[in-house]
Amino acid sequence: MLAILPNPTNTFCNLPAEKRERILAVAVGEFAANGYQKASLNNVVKRSGIAKGSLYQYFENKEGLFFHIFECFTDLVKDSANAALAEAANADFFAQLEAIVWAGIRFIDTHPDYFQIYLRVVFEQDVPRREELVSRVRLFPLEYMGPLCEAGQRAGAIRDDIEPAMAVFLVDAALERFLQAYAKPYLDSGLRLKEKNEQQLRDAVVTMIEVLRAALVPQGQGA
Amino acid sequence: MLAILPNPTNTFCNLPAEKRERILAVAVGEFAANGYQKASLNNVVKRSGIAKGSLYQYFENKEGLFFHIFECFTDLVKDSANAALAEAANADFFAQLEAIVWAGIRFIDTHPDYFQIYLRVVFEQDVPRREELVSRVRLFPLEYMGPLCEAGQRAGAIRDDIEPAMAVFLVDAALERFLQAYAKPYLDSGLRLKEKNEQQLRDAVVTMIEVLRAALVPQGQGA
DNA sequence: CCCTAATATGACCGACTGGTCATATTATGC
DNA sequence: GCATAATATGACCAGTCGGTCATATTAGGG
Numbered sequence: 001m002l003a004i005l006p007n008p009t010n011t012f013c014n015l016p017a018e019k020r021e022r023i024l025a026v027a028v029g030e031f032a033a034n035g036y037q038k039a040s041l042n043n044v045v046k047r048s049g050i051a052k053g054s055l056y057q058y059f060e061n062k063e064g065l066f067f068h069i070f071e072c073f074t075d076l077v078k079d080s081a082n083a084a085l086a087e088a089a090n091a092d093f094f095a096q097l098e099a100i101v102w103a104g105i106r107f108i109d110t111h112p113d114y115f116q117i118y119l120r121v122v123f124e125q126d127v128p129r130r131e132e133l134v135s136r137v138r139l140f141p142l143e144y145m146g147p148l149c150e151a152g153q154r155a156g157a158i159r160d161d162i163e164p165a166m167a168v169f170l171v172d173a174a175l176e177r178f179l180q181a182y183a184k185p186y187l188d189s190g191l192r193l194k195e196k197n198e199q200q201l202r203d204a205v206v207t208m209i210e211v212l213r214a215a216l217v218p219q220g221q222g223a
Numbered sequence: 224m225l226a227i228l229p230n231p232t233n234t235f236c237n238l239p240a241e242k243r244e245r246i247l248a249v250a251v252g253e254f255a256a257n258g259y260q261k262a263s264l265n266n267v268v269k270r271s272g273i274a275k276g277s278l279y280q281y282f283e284n285k286e287g288l289f290f291h292i293f294e295c296f297t298d299l300v301k302d303s304a305n306a307a308l309a310e311a312a313n314a315d316f317f318a319q320l321e322a323i324v325w326a327g328i329r330f331i332d333t334h335p336d337y338f339q340i341y342l343r344v345v346f347e348q349d350v351p352r353r354e355e356l357v358s359r360v361r362l363f364p365l366e367y368m369g370p371l372c373e374a375g376q377r378a379g380a381i382r383d384d385i386e387p388a389m390a391v392f393l394v395d396a397a398l399e400r401f402l403q404a405y406a407k408p409y410l411d412s413g414l415r416l417k418e419k420n421e422q423q424l425r426d427a428v429v430t431m432i433e434v435l436r437a438a439l440v441p442q443g444q445g446a
Numbered sequence: 447c448c449c450t451a452a453t454a455t456g457a458c459c460g461a462c463t464g465g466t467c468a469t470a471t472t473a474t475g476c
Numbered sequence: 477g478c479a480t481a482a483t484a485t486g487a488c489c490a491g492t493c494g495g496t497c498a499t500a501t502t503a504g505g506g
Binding site for chain 2: 033034035037038116119120122123124125126131134135138142146159162163165166167168169170172173174176177178181186187188189190191192204207208210211212214215216219
């Protein structure tokens with residue numbers, strides 16, 4: 001399924017860690033700030049203090065650099081989600097959703113530039129192999145949530161009069177938009193997540209999960 | 224509140240309608256296909272068969288052209304939403320939501336390029352005065368939905384144990400994402416909206432509204 | 447018909463882009 | 477210490493961009 005992305009050269013991999021990470025950090029910042037097309041390799045080499053030619057000994061071209069960054073991002077996402085789900089493995093469906101939301105919030109706090117790059121990939125058209133990149137990230141929560149919803153329906157925890165796809169859609173929309181709102185205040189429809197303190201944020205998450213539970217639990221079966 | 228956007232020149236407004244609309248259509252296509260930054264005015268003049276200098280007699284610069292296009296877009300959106308709400312003025316909250324969704328679907332079918340430009344403005348960082356532009360479009364449904372939710376709570380049609388902001392957030396997230404999914408199949412989490420026929424699409428809309436109703440109606444008060 | 451004002455034109459500008467390559471520097475094995 | 481391979485360098489390239497401007501064309505009023 002997943003086509004292979006070009007790797008950095010050995011020369012890059014053998015670089016001292018400090019230099020390697022400095023270049024990567026500068027490049028991540030540049031792509032986050034400007035998007036794929038407008039990101040300038042001249043800026044990257046200038047700000048990371050290396051020569052233009054060196055960059056082309058580390059990566060095949062602009063795409064190669066970008067794909068490597070995106071691969072780092074997907075690795076970080078997978079680690080983050082797996083850790084969250086491991087902790088909530090035995091909890092019920094909605095508790096697992098809550099764990100996913102918190103993992104997302106922590107991810108955005110820790111790696112805002114990577115999340116910004118992800119948003120750009122999702123919504124810009126001129127990113128090379130965009131749909132393939134998006135699917136690499138989205139496949140994970142979707143493939144996880146689909147079976148979970150179906151299991152919930154079989155167990156009677158989720159109403160069975162709606163398609164599983166619709167349940168997944170609504171949950172996915174709410175969760176993804178919640179994280180977008182957290183990262184981009186002008187998307188939060190008045191929730192003002194970024195102005196909330198820890199406790200208020202916690203309340204907002206709990207409330208959202210509670211409303212989703214009401215939407216998906218069999219009718220007449222209150223919270 | 225709303226700062227003034229630069230207008231096209233009189234020269235542009237006095238152009239024969241055919242020529243004016245041809246230029247506009249080409250420019251809309253260019254911005255939709257490439258986003259603000261990568262959109263090429265050289266392409267616009269080439270494809271619309273006018274001289275480079277003429278474009279700069281019609282608009283102050285690239286921003287001026289883009290702002291004019293966005294203003295056309297917001298006018299179309301307002302007309303579309305107002306027409307939908309006028310028809311559903313006396314219906315209940317959820318019927319009005321359904322009308323909004325259908326207006327959105329029709330808008331995307333009729334003006335796919337404009338919708339694409341809107342998505343770009345929302346999720347790209349390098350669009351001039353982006354947040355102001357986004358708020359011009361989002362203000363409308365949000366200012367409309369907020370009071371409607373509060374009225375619903377006072378009338379007992381919407382549960383009053385959640386903040387109105389959270390109700391608005393969830394509804395807005397579901398509706399907006401539904402339209403995004405309709406416009407961009409890789410965002411639809413498996414709903415496969417674009418593969419549905421008219422009747423199946425209608426069912427999907429009804430189901431989504433039904434699920435939202437379950438989420439927001441007072442507990443124990445079934446559909 | 448002519449003069450003026452409005453409009454149309456495209457060659458041209460400086461800035462910047464992703465990418466190349468001959469050359470310089472450093473590391474390695476003997 | 478020397479030859480060879482690996483790495484680092486930045487001047488340079490062709491192409492594109494948004495934007496300008498002197499000049500050509502057209503339109504309108506007297």
